Amino acid sequence: MPTANLTRSETAARSAAVTVHDYRVELDLSGARDQDRAGFATTTTVAFDATIARTWLDFLGLSVESVTVNGQQVDVEYDGARLTVGGLSATNVVVVRATGEYSRSGEGLHRFLDPVDGATYLYTQYEPADARRVFACFEQPDMKAPFTFVVTAPSGWEVVSNRPAAVIEDDGAHQRVEFFPTLPISTYITAVAAGPYHRVESSWTRGELTIPLGVLCRVSLAGYLDADTLFDVTKQGLDFFAEHFDYPYPWGKYDQVFVPEYNLGAMENPGLVTFTEAYVFRGAATAAQYEGRANTILHEMAHMWFGDLVTMVWWDDLWLKESFADFMGALASVEATEWTDAWVAFANRRKAWAYLQDQLPTTHPIVADIPDLEAAKLNFDGITYAKGASVLKQLVAYVGRDEFFTGVRRYFRTHAFGNTTLADLLTELSADSGRDLAGWAQAWLQTSGMSTLTLDGGEIVQTDPRPHRLAVGLYDFDAAGDLALRERVELDIVEERTPVALAPAPLRLLNDGDLTYAKVxxxxxxxxxxxxxxxxxxxxxxxxxxxxxxxxxxxxxELEVGRYLTMARDFAPAETNMALLTAVLSNASFAVNHYLPAAERDRWRGEWLESCWATLHSSEPGSGAQLAWARATATAATFDGRHAADIRSILLGDTPAPQGLPLDPDLRWALWTALAATDAATAADLNAELAQDDTASGRTAHRRALAARPDAEVKAAAWASALGDTTLTNDHLDAVITGFRAGGRRDLIARYDDEYFAVLRTVWEQRSIEIARRIVDGLFPAGDSLEPVDAWLADHADAPGALRRLVIEQRDHLARDLRVRAVAG
Known part of the structure; x- marks a missing residue:
């Protein structure tokens, strides 16, 4: 639908002419358990002032039954995305009765059927613009208003929203829950979840303020929910932000619900934060996983102020919330929780995401130019999150920590429940620091790309010069033979070449302490x-x-891939930081399969598998390292079958697993997928495993493993399913695509390259952007030539900008693969 996209200019014109007073949204979810029922009744009553006679409400649903304007029923003018309303007065009340559609893509109101117990679960996910899939609304962040939600659902269900329930009526079959009105918020952070969720409660108190806390998940996962640990992190975070922001938590309650088939890590809906179920660990988890979960909890909590209380006017300033939340999540982890090394993971993993994104031809400034919603959807990326957070870390050092938080507090007080731009923030941060931040903003927020820093004799050389405050660490061997910091030299650099006096040292580390954002x-x-x-x-x-x-x-x-892999093989077994170990194992696997020419790739696949296998068996029993090496072994064994018989024997119980290794369902499926990809597991084997783990995760993994089998008919079926089966959920689509690509079997899947390019436009036009993105990225041909993609780009200059961006980015990834392979060869 061409009108489903919304542009910055037209939404700015709408908000200039329309002022929303409040919404009342009534959802009838009483029939949700009937999987044959595609839709639900949704009624929106919205009161607003207008200076124009006609405007439109946004709605993506099955149908619109009626529209009433100021008490008069009017003709329905609906094109499938926009509902035009006319005859407006200065003050208006519009009532829209419509039918929304249950989602299977994680967009809008997602419906999930738990295979374990047959229970139905619902939850909403809207960012950036999918509230319109659930109720008619003005779908843009600067048209804030209070919302009153009224939900009819089966009796016995938990029904939750942004605010506590005000009235609950229950006739024994169905319940009608009316929630207290919200404070003024944007449409994309409203939320509803409903189903027989398992709930655990606690509370947090600071002074006279007491906030009820809740943690929810599916009943079939309740045995894995470590609610006490989650509450500990939650309370630590609320203490930290209450102290540093000096603005009381405004949303009345703090529920956190872990939901199935989620497209994101989490979402900051005020009072009802949603998280992926991947954070409810079904089996063993490493310290890095717990640290990552804590960071996500604190990231979303920071949004209660950055993003929810004060919201960007339009998606150009998405960084105003995401960069801050990413920075604050790491800072709060370090200073308020047990994860005092969180900056290590940030420096190595989050910034790696930013470095990757910032080197693509589609990179953009942190303050981006976002002309429409399709562009906004793709800007939830490493620039907006991790680069922005890196720059904010530098900004804190630049203006001073106390001055930074003083400015932030003033920002909240000045703009509470309002919308802001970059200029609003800089005004507040400049006031106490005494620094003019216009130049800093131009250098870091309004330009793209990054510097690369090198030592050249007595000078630091930087490409793409920017102002940096950085340190050079001089490391020397101590009496114990360890490399320890002997001296740190801090300096500011601006020019391309900066003289620096450094004493000789065995290791001279640029950007020691990770003060700036640059490759070194x-x-x-x-x-x-x-x-x-x-x-x-x-x-x-x-x-x-x-x-x-x-x-x-x-x-x-610039570094031979073989040298990198040799260091990974030699030193990863001794790495004690789990975030670093996990990253190195992932990077080494990627390097083997992407950056080596064919002959070297085959050799290193075997050598890397042998290294993983040996370290798995020598790791401390029951340790996080042992688990990480087991997962790395499964990944490596997907490409090389030399240990297939050993793995099969362990899975069937004929050979004991390494001592202390928890052979939980997720690890078992990873190993079965490896066997399937190397033709060492049959459909019967995989069906037998599913019988032991007939859960949502098990069914998804079963699809992945089935599609991984190296058989031409299997690949044909997977290809047809990914492109043509519109009943696949978001998770199931990912599983099919991952299985299709498993093992890197170009001999089996290269035949689909031409069809991929032939169907791109159709996929983009007919599927939601979330599903289309997964197909475009996931099925991109990883061949040995850029000619097919270059031809498509040349022939489709008129393709939607968001689609071209995805294809251009995939082209760049392939070009890098080919370029590095050529150097390695």
Whole structure:
């Protein structure tokens, strides 16, 4: 539908002419358990002032039954996305009665049937613009209003929204729950969840303010829900933000619900934060997983102020909430929880995401130019999150921590329940710091790209010059033989070349302490030291920066891939920080399968599998490292079948698993998928495993493993399913695509390259943007030539900008693969 997209200019005109007073949204979900029922009744009553005679409400649903304007029923003018309303007065009340559609893509009101117990669960997900899939509304962030939700649902269900329930009427079959009105919020952060959720309660108190806390998940996952740990992090975060923001938590309650088939890590709906169920660990989890979950909890909590209380006017300033939340999540983790090394994961993993995104031809400034919603959808990326957070970390050092938080507090008080732009924030941050931030904003927020820093004799050289405050760490061997910090030199650099006086040292580490945002290179002597003694670097942040420097150099073709892999093989077994270990294992696997020419790739696939297998068996029993190496073994075994018989014997119970290794369902499925991809598991094997784990996760993994089998008919069926089966859920689509690509079997899937390019436009036009994005990215041909994609781009200059962006980014990834392979060859 061409009108489903919304542009910045037309929404700005609408908000200038329309002022919303309040919404009342009534949803009838009483028939949700009937899976044959596609839709639900939705009624919106919206009161607003207008200076124009006609405007439109946004709605993506099955039908619109009636529209009433100021008490008069009018003709329905609905094109499937926009509902035009005319005859407006200065003050208006519009009532829209319509039928929404239950979602299977994670957009709008998602409906999930739990295979374990047959229970139905519902939840909403709207960002950036899917509230219109549930109720008619003015779908843009600057048209805030109070919302009153009224939900009819089966009796016995938990029904939750942004606010506590005000009235509950229950006749024994159905319940009608009316919630207290919200404070003024944007449409995209309203929320409803309904179903027989398992609920655990607690509370948080600070002074006279007491906030009820709730944690919810599906009943079939209740045995895995570590609610006490979740509440601990939640309370620590609320304490931290209450102290640093000096603005009382405004949303009345704090529910956190873990939901199935979720497209995101989490979403900051005020009073009802939604999370992926992946954070409810069905089996063993590493410290990195717990740390990552805590970071996400705190990220979403920061949004209660950054994004919910004060919201950007339009998606250009998406960074105003996401960059801050990413920064605050790491800061709160370090200062308020047990995860005091959270900056290590941030430096090595979150910034890696930003570095990758910032080197694509589609990179953009942190303050981006977002002309429409399709562009907004694709800007939830490493620039907006991790680069923005990196820059904010530098800003805090630049203006001073106390001055930064003073400005933030004034920002909240000045703009509470309103909408802002970059200028509003800079005004508040400049007031106490005494610094003019216009130049800083131009250099860091309004330009794209990054600097690469190197040591050249007595100078620091930077490409793409920017102002940096950074440190150079001089590391030397101590009496115990460890590489420890001997001296740190801090300086400001602006120009392309900056003289610096550094004493000789075995390891000279640029950006020590991770003060700035830039790629760094190790000089030749430091690289030689690292190749011999990386495991002797005692500081985990320094190790993280070294691992990051090595990976970036390998990705750029400046460090031989074999040298990187050798260091990964030699030093990863000794890595004690689980976030770093997880990243190195992932990067090494990626390097083997993307950055090596065919002959070297085959050799390294075997060598890397042998290394993973050996380290798995030598790791401390029951440790997080053992689990990480087991997962790495499963990944490596997907490409090389030399240990297939050993793995099969372990899975069938004929051979004991390594001592202490929890062979939980997720790990078992990873290993079965490896066997399937190397033709060492049959459909009967996989069906037998499903019988032991007939859960939602098990069914998804079963699809993935079935599609992984190296058989031409299997691949044909997977291809047809991914493109043509519109009943696949978002998770099931991912599983089919991942299985189709498993093992890198170009001999079986290259035949679909031409069809991929032939159907791209049709996929984009006929599928939702979330589903289309998964298909475009997931099925992109990883061939040996850029010619097919270049031809498509040349022939489709008129394709939607968001589609072209995805294709251009995939082209760039392939071009890098080919470029680095050529260097390695």
């Amino acid at each position: 290179r190790l000089d030749a002597d430091s690289l030689a030291t690292v190749e011999r003694s990386l495991d002797r670097v005692t500081d985990p942040l320094a190790r993280g920066l070294i691992w990051s420097a090595l990976w970036n150099a390998a990705r750029d073709g």
